Amino acid sequence: MIPGLLGAVVDLNRTPYIVHWGWLQITLGNLVVIALMVVVFVVALLAPFPGRSRR
């Protein structure tokens, strides 16, 4: 069920949408992954680590 739902949200079998930005060309999927990595990186820097406040 979950794979079916995910497949309905993101169809990985279709032709990818390519973002054109000057000289830069990148598929939307790769752009989303890079953006997600930046978000995770920033959250990792800012989010409190469990147990750190005890010291």
Next chain:
Amino acid sequence: MSRSWTGRLRRVVVRDLPPEKLLPDEQPAWVSSWAYVFGALTIGALLVVILSGMALAFEGPTWWHTSSAGLFVNSLHLWSVELFFFFMVLHLWAQFFMASWRGGRSFTWMVGAIAFVASIGTAFTGYLSQQNFDSQWIGTQAKDGLNAAGIGAFFNVLDFGQMLLWHVMLLPLALAVLVGLHLLLVRKHGVVEPLPARTGGRIDASADVGAVGRTEPTEAP
């Protein structure tokens, strides 16, 4: 004192990697940050990659292309590779902005960088080993670039047998050695401390977050 190579090797290993360094149960206080978790997550993803890859190697292409279990393990292999690269790049960013080559750790940094390149080669040959239209497309696109680079004569991306053996034998072996060496070097030199905080252009070593000198131990995550 023995002058044999085994004796010399034992003395070097015992000196550089005593048990408390090899399997530490305490870490410096600055390690209590999510930024230090990405390396461990990369190793975790790599273990899933290796285990799912071994299952694929045992069963073969017909299994991974046609049966439900084979398709599941095939997908597991793909998505664990995606996570492996996801976390490895985050680990690279964290270590780069921390200048983790400081304090005699330049060899650790270089081994990690070479492991990153070896990972790209391993993933690339994996895409070429899928035995579907994707792999044919990638192979025919890549051959021009590799021929232009002058290595197409002995690394033929259109030779499925060669690419499969690179993917399941040579590159995983190299990657395992590099990752193992990287881990041992991290254990030998310890986890790098954060950069000292800068306040108004001056380095403030007494600042709280990540300050050098906060060395009270904490339990390893």
